[in-house]
Each structure stands twice: as C-alpha cells, then as structure tokens.
Amino acid sequence: MARTPDAARRSETSRQAVLAATAAICAESGYQRLTIEAIAARAGVGKMTIYRWWPSKGAIVLDLLDQAAAVGIDPPDTGDLAADLRSLLVEVIDILTPLDSSPAIGLLAESLHDCALSRQVHERLIRPRIATFEQRLRRAQEVGQLPPDVDLAVALDLLYGPIYHRLAVHLDMPDDDHLDALVAHTLRALGASDTAAPPSSKDPAAPA
Amino acid sequence: MARTPDAARRSETSRQAVLAATAAICAESGYQRLTIEAIAARAGVGKMTIYRWWPSKGAIVLDLLDQAAAVGIDPPDTGDLAADLRSLLVEVIDILTPLDSSPAIGLLAESLHDCALSRQVHERLIRPRIATFEQRLRRAQEVGQLPPDVDLAVALDLLYGPIYHRLAVHLDMPDDDHLDALVAHTLRALGASDTAAPPSSKDPAAPA
Amino acid sequence: MARTPDAARRSETSRQAVLAATAAICAESGYQRLTIEAIAARAGVGKMTIYRWWPSKGAIVLDLLDQAAAVGIDPPDTGDLAADLRSLLVEVIDILTPLDSSPAIGLLAESLHDCALSRQVHERLIRPRIATFEQRLRRAQEVGQLPPDVDLAVALDLLYGPIYHRLAVHLDMPDDDHLDALVAHTLRALGASDTAAPPSSKDPAAPA
Amino acid sequence: MARTPDAARRSETSRQAVLAATAAICAESGYQRLTIEAIAARAGVGKMTIYRWWPSKGAIVLDLLDQAAAVGIDPPDTGDLAADLRSLLVEVIDILTPLDSSPAIGLLAESLHDCALSRQVHERLIRPRIATFEQRLRRAQEVGQLPPDVDLAVALDLLYGPIYHRLAVHLDMPDDDHLDALVAHTLRALGASDTAAPPSSKDPAAPA
DNA sequence: TTGTAAGCGAGACGGTACGTCCGGTCTTCCG
DNA sequence: CGGAAGACCGGACGTACCGTCTCGCTTACAA
Known part of the structure; x- marks a missing residue:
C-alpha cells in the first residue's frame, strides 16, 4: 500500500547530479533561467526522476541550501x-x-x-x-x-x-x-x- | 521619432479595464494565476494593448497599487x-x-x-x-x-x-x-x- | 460565440510548411519517426499551430495525400x-x-x-x-x-x-x-x- | 553461451497472466491503451519478465491469437x-x-x-x-x-x-x-x- | 542439505513525445 | 489610426510509456 516512492531505492548519484546542476545553473544564469527541463538536461537525468522526488523547483533549491549550509547548530559564543x-x-x-x-x-x-x-x-x-x-x-x-x-x-x-x-x-x-x-x-x-x-x-x- | 506610443491617444477605458481585471484576478485566484493572457481576456482587451503600455506584468500591478494606495503624502501627526x-x-x-x-x-x-x-x-x-x-x-x-x-x-x-x-x-x-x-x-x-x-x-x- | 479557430486568419505559409515537413520526415525516416514535435521543429512552426488546425497526426497526413494526389475525377476511358x-x-x-x-x-x-x-x-x-x-x-x-x-x-x-x-x-x-x-x-x-x-x-x- | 533466457525455468503462471491481461485490456480499452506498463500492472508481473520473453507488444498479441485461435489445420470438407x-x-x-x-x-x-x-x-x-x-x-x-x-x-x-x-x-x-x-x-x-x-x-x- | 544461479515482483532510471499553457510579436479588421 | 481579437513561434510545463537497470525474494537444480 505504498503509493509514495520508495526512498530506499533512490539513486544518490541522481540526487547529487540534480543538486549540482541546480547550483550551476543558478550561478550561471540566475534563478529565472532555472527550469526543471534545464536541470534535468544538465544533470543528465530524466524529468520524472525530479518530479518523483521533489514537489517543486523550490524544493530542490531548498535541498541545495540545506546541504550547502548545513551549518553548525551551536551558536558562536566569544563572550562578546x-x-x-x-x-x-x-x-x-x-x-x-x-x-x-x-x-x-x-x-x-x-x-x-x-x-x-x-x-x-x-x-x-x-x-x-x-x-x-x-x-x-x-x-x-x-x-x-x-x-x-x-x-x-x-x-x-x-x-x-x-x-x-x-x-x-x-x-x-x-x-x-x-x-x-x-x-x-x-x-x-x-x-x-x-x-x-x-x-x-x-x-x-x-x-x- | 514617434516610435514610442502616443500617450495622448491612450484609451483610459482600456487602462481602467486592465487594472480592474488585474485586481479581480489577483483577488480571486492569487498572483500565480495572474497572467497577461488572463488579464487581457478578462479586461476584454487585446494583448497588444497591454504590451504597448506596460513593460511587464509587474508594471501593471505597480500601477494598480499606485492607484489604489495613492496615499496622503503628509505624515500623520497626532503629537503621539x-x-x-x-x-x-x-x-x-x-x-x-x-x-x-x-x-x-x-x-x-x-x-x-x-x-x-x-x-x-x-x-x-x-x-x-x-x-x-x-x-x-x-x-x-x-x-x-x-x-x-x-x-x-x-x-x-x-x-x-x-x-x-x-x-x-x-x-x-x-x-x-x-x-x-x-x-x-x-x-x-x-x-x-x-x-x-x-x-x-x-x-x-x-x-x- | 466562435470558439473554433478562425480559418480566415490561418497562415497558408505555416500550412504548407507543415505538410512539407511531414512529407520530408516520412520519406526520410518513415512513419514511425513522424512525430508532432519533429514536424513542428522541421517546419519551424509552434506545436500549438499544429494542434490548432489538425486534430491528429493522421489528419496532417490525410491533408498531405489529399493535396499530393488530388487526382483527376474522370476515370480513364480508352475503350479497353x-x-x-x-x-x-x-x-x-x-x-x-x-x-x-x-x-x-x-x-x-x-x-x-x-x-x-x-x-x-x-x-x-x-x-x-x-x-x-x-x-x-x-x-x-x-x-x-x-x-x-x-x-x-x-x-x-x-x-x-x-x-x-x-x-x-x-x-x-x-x-x-x-x-x-x-x-x-x-x-x-x-x-x-x-x-x-x-x-x-x-x-x-x-x-x- | 547461456545468454538467452532458459525456457525451462519460465513461469507458465506469468505467461498466462500476461496473455490474460492483454486480452482483458484489449477488450476493455482497445488496442490503443494496450501498453506494456498496463499489461505488467494488470498481470501483476514485472516489466522485465515481459521484455525477457517477448520482443514487442505485437509478439504478445500474436501469442494470444495463436493460443485463442489454434484452429484445426484440417480444412472443412462437407463436399459443398x-x-x-x-x-x-x-x-x-x-x-x-x-x-x-x-x-x-x-x-x-x-x-x-x-x-x-x-x-x-x-x-x-x-x-x-x-x-x-x-x-x-x-x-x-x-x-x-x-x-x-x-x-x-x-x-x-x-x-x-x-x-x-x-x-x-x-x-x-x-x-x-x-x-x-x-x-x-x-x-x-x-x-x-x-x-x-x-x-x-x-x-x-x-x-x- | 545447502549453495547458487536463475526467474521473478517491483519499480527507479534516462529518455522521447505528448498535449497544454503562456510569453511576447505580428497581422487583420473594426469603429 | 488606435484597439479587439487572436494566430503565430517558441519554450517550459507535468504526464505517460518506452526499454534498461537494479533490488530483494523465491525456487529448483547441483554439489
């Protein structure tokens, strides 16, 4: 009764390729030109793979930021x-x-x-x-x-x-x-x- | 040098219709569904007319806000x-x-x-x-x-x-x-x- | 109340380009590879233009044959x-x-x-x-x-x-x-x- | 040189399920909707199993007809x-x-x-x-x-x-x-x- | 008796084409 | 001659299937 995709079978390679492509396109052409099609093409990935794992373009970017800035949780504390x-x-x-x-x-x-x-x-x-x-x-x-x-x-x-x-x-x-x-x-x-x-x-x- | 449209001949009727349609669509369907085509259709206006007078969808909305909130320039001053x-x-x-x-x-x-x-x-x-x-x-x-x-x-x-x-x-x-x-x-x-x-x-x- | 496209405004240029592209693709690659996308690309025409005027790929081919073989209606009659x-x-x-x-x-x-x-x-x-x-x-x-x-x-x-x-x-x-x-x-x-x-x-x- | 699948191990159950599903879909939805995916889903069979044993959709239908109409080889001969x-x-x-x-x-x-x-x-x-x-x-x-x-x-x-x-x-x-x-x-x-x-x-x- | 190698279900994957929507331009015809 | 109407090219959308490819699992032959 599992209608949702099976995360265990997810291809980590594809995931990384998508995030990398997203970052690259964003850096080169800006968020405007950041298209699902462009991401898929650049990542060498089928569009379905993107739609299967991310509900929207924003969700990809969110993952990207999540990964890029998975910053320390401890606050800085220099005393100042x-x-x-x-x-x-x-x-x-x-x-x-x-x-x-x-x-x-x-x-x-x-x-x-x-x-x-x-x-x-x-x-x-x-x-x-x-x-x-x-x-x-x-x-x-x-x-x-x-x-x-x-x-x-x-x-x-x-x-x-x-x-x-x-x-x-x-x-x-x-x-x-x-x-x-x-x-x-x-x-x-x-x-x-x-x-x-x-x-x-x-x-x-x-x-x- | 009459390359730019002649503002004097602009149809005020159309202008108002466009702004009204913009406001209506925005209120009913949200900014997402606010497209030039929808505005033109709803306003009963040709798309050309819109593109002639506004450079982008944002510019229409800007006009709309300008008109709706053409607020007083004088600051409130109650003493408090x-x-x-x-x-x-x-x-x-x-x-x-x-x-x-x-x-x-x-x-x-x-x-x-x-x-x-x-x-x-x-x-x-x-x-x-x-x-x-x-x-x-x-x-x-x-x-x-x-x-x-x-x-x-x-x-x-x-x-x-x-x-x-x-x-x-x-x-x-x-x-x-x-x-x-x-x-x-x-x-x-x-x-x-x-x-x-x-x-x-x-x-x-x-x-x- | 005219919801159907207005045939008077139809671009004859596009029509011919589509038919020519269809014939060319068919001759080169066979009916299998005859795709709406391929026709549109080859004809330099938007897909919408095709969908607007033809209900299916077959209808295009039908037009093509209609035009190519708009044969004489009179039967041959040599006496034999x-x-x-x-x-x-x-x-x-x-x-x-x-x-x-x-x-x-x-x-x-x-x-x-x-x-x-x-x-x-x-x-x-x-x-x-x-x-x-x-x-x-x-x-x-x-x-x-x-x-x-x-x-x-x-x-x-x-x-x-x-x-x-x-x-x-x-x-x-x-x-x-x-x-x-x-x-x-x-x-x-x-x-x-x-x-x-x-x-x-x-x-x-x-x-x- | 055992590159070809081993027919001895073939699951007759699956074979029948595929043919049955093919017949059912064809009867219900027509040949148009008869896709490999639909057959696999309906038969409860992996797509690989289909592709392993049949080279194309047509081959499945051929098997189906073969089985359904494995008619007598002897011609009718009533004298008339x-x-x-x-x-x-x-x-x-x-x-x-x-x-x-x-x-x-x-x-x-x-x-x-x-x-x-x-x-x-x-x-x-x-x-x-x-x-x-x-x-x-x-x-x-x-x-x-x-x-x-x-x-x-x-x-x-x-x-x-x-x-x-x-x-x-x-x-x-x-x-x-x-x-x-x-x-x-x-x-x-x-x-x-x-x-x-x-x-x-x-x-x-x-x-x- | 137990590997071990195949077939199997499931389904993710890279792709191609689908049919739709909309952006922005161009053209036709009406008032 | 401005404007409504809307056809046009292009490009992205989200979906459906294609045919290939792993995954674990069962299953049956061989050691």
Missing part, C-alpha cells in the same frame, strides 16, 4: 555578545548574496506564493537559525548581559528585520558600519548591559 | 509619536495582507528578480513612504522627542524591518501587542524621550 | 476496359508503395484505431476513387461490355481486395502478370464480354 | 465447396471483429510498420490458413470441381481480398448475402463446375 550577533547576521547576509544569482532569494520569492514550500523553508532553514539565535540570547541572560524578561520574538525582529527590509525594498545590504549600528541599537532596545562575559564552554568547570 | 509610527506600520501591513492574494506580495516577489521593476517599485511605492516616515521623525526631532543625531536609515530598518522579516520567514504578521512592543523598542533604540508633543498643524493657530 | 481497370489499380498501388515510407500506409494503420480519422480517410481519399471506379463500370455497362445487373460493391471488392489483402498479409504487391490475371479474373467473375468499345468522348457526336 | 470456402472466410472475419477491440486488428496495424513482427504474423497466423485454403482447393481439383490449372495465389486474393479491402477502407464487413455473392463470384472466376462432391472423410465408410 555584539560580535556574536553580528556574525549571525553576516551568515544570513552571505546566503542572500549576490542578489541576482543567490538560490536563496529565488527560494524566498517562490515561497511567498507556495504555502507548502514556505512551511518547509521555515522548518528546515529558518527555524534552526532562530533556535541558534535564541540559544545565544539565553546564554546572555544567564550571564547577566541581558535582562531576564527580554522578548525573544521582538529581539529576532529587531536583529534580522533590517536585512529582509533592505532586500524587499531594494536598498543595499548594510555595510560594516551600518551593521555595527544595527547590532548596537538592537542591544540598546533590549536593554543590554555593557559588560562582556567569558565565552561559554562545553566544559563548564573552567571559570571560578 | 508612537501612535503615528504605529499607523505608518499598519498601513504597510494592510497593503501586504492577505498573504495569498495581495498583489503587493506578488509584486515584491517579482521585483526580487527584475531589476528594472524593482527600481520602479522603489521609486513609486517605497520612496514616498520612506519620505513620509522621515518627515515625521524630523518633526519629532524638532520638538525634542528624538535626539538630533538619530540615524534615519537605522530607524527605518528598525521600524519596518520586522514586517518584511516576518513576511520572508513566514511568521504571522505582528498582532496589536507585538506592534506596540516593536514601536516601543524602536523608540527606545533611537533614544526617544517619553514626552508627547502637540500635533503639528497646517493651521498653526490650533493649540492654546 | 481491362486496361482502364488495371490503371486504376496501379494508381492505388503507387500510393501504397514503398511499404516503409509511404504516408498512406501509416495513415491506414492509424485509421484502424481512430474512428474519426477513418471516416475522414474514407470520405476524402477512398470515396472519390470508388466513384471513379463505378463511373467506369457503368460506362462499360452502357456499351454492353458488362451485364446490366453487375453488383458494383462486389466488383469493387474483387478488383481492389487483392491489394489490401497482400498488404495485410505481407505478400509482395502483385507483379505485372499477376495484375493482368487479377483484372482478367475480375472481369470473368463479373461476366464481361470480350468486345472492346471505343473510348468515351466529351464530344458524343463522334461515332456513327 | 462454396460452403466450405464460406466457413473459411467467416473464421477470418470473426478474428477481425469487433473492429474496436479486436487484438488482431491492432496486430495488423502494428505489423505494417514492424517488419520482424509482420514476418512472425505471416508465419504463425497467415500461412497455416493459406495452407488450409490451398488444401481444400486442391481437393476440389481432385474431384473435378475446379479445373486443374487454377492459380492458387489468385484464388487466395479473390476470396480473402474483400475482407481486408473492407477493413482498410472502413466499409462494413460483408453480410450473409454479400458473403454468398463473393464466394460465388470467386468460384465463377476460377471456373468452378456446379457439381457437388461427397465430403472427404478420414472414415471413408460414411456415405452410401
């Missing part, structure tokens, strides 16, 4: 909260750049119309990064850099919002100074204290 | 800075809602790939609103509600960022409480004082 | 009945030869499955030839070469049957001797007398 | 030559009827393009029937019903031709009267005498 938040920001900016050929931007545009896709994007790309972000903030609360009643959802909006704002509104991505300003203002809005903290450690026996 | 900012926010949220059938979201997605379109969008939809926003902030500086050295670009990011963030990341649009929190934090980040100011007025004889 | 029937037979054999690349054979095969097509084939290719045949036989009756009570349907079967029989059964088409024998036997079965008749004439004032 | 020929004719007509769902017609159409298949069809379906026919005619010659110099190839054409003619030309199959007329004319063309002969019999003691 501002620097850590900054590096979280930069990671996202890097994914969204360059504007013309970033698969992520195409994915974003597509997910605005495709509810199923957008749920997947949220689950597999966004949520892990949110979790990382919140983890770092909580650590900051523990060491007293942030007040204990900070609203994490607001914090998230304040930090990441500007990136998407600028993307949507076609302003340039923030430069270094602007980035610092954004982090600083975010921290100020959250009521951060100025004190730094020692980096957290997986071996918590360190500091006296 | 937070409330005024809030109403600016709500205006944008309204344009972007509902997610499935808002022409604006389709336009946004399209402009991510189409540079020419995105420039138009920025010029005709975004910039006026930015100007309104900045006007209001400058007025706040004049009356001492904000420090004179506030970075308007950062302020813009902080206020509007969350909307686009949530749009991109497929979180719900902020509810009322959240909205208040966002405005409050923005103001705090900008170093706003708590004092209110009398509403500015074009008839300056108002307040005693 | 056997020779005239023989030339009618040869005409059909020529259309069905060579076996591998004759469009007519492909059409025949296709029409065995496609009722609508087969009706068209009958109407536009077969019936006119039957009429010609019957016309010639009736003339033979008038001049007394055939008895007046000959069953024309049986005559038709006897004369043309062997061709289709051999086609179906994959025997070689009849050679010259065989052809003579077939005609002779047909005439014998119909009870033909041996006398010849003068050729019929459009100017009936000829014979005294 | 006309009646016997008639029954030979009817047998073929039955195989080719009904037009829409007869596997034989599909096979015929396919064999027009496929040389290898057509040879097989000729060998296994046609030739035995020709032999039977010729056997009967020769017996008629022996008893003096036919002149000794009758051309059997012509006789074959005259008798069976009309069936294939009508099939190809999409006329109705001959009705009973027409059938009698065809046989009668054939006999007349062959110069048959009117006398009947006693039926040949393997048990020659029968008639007084």
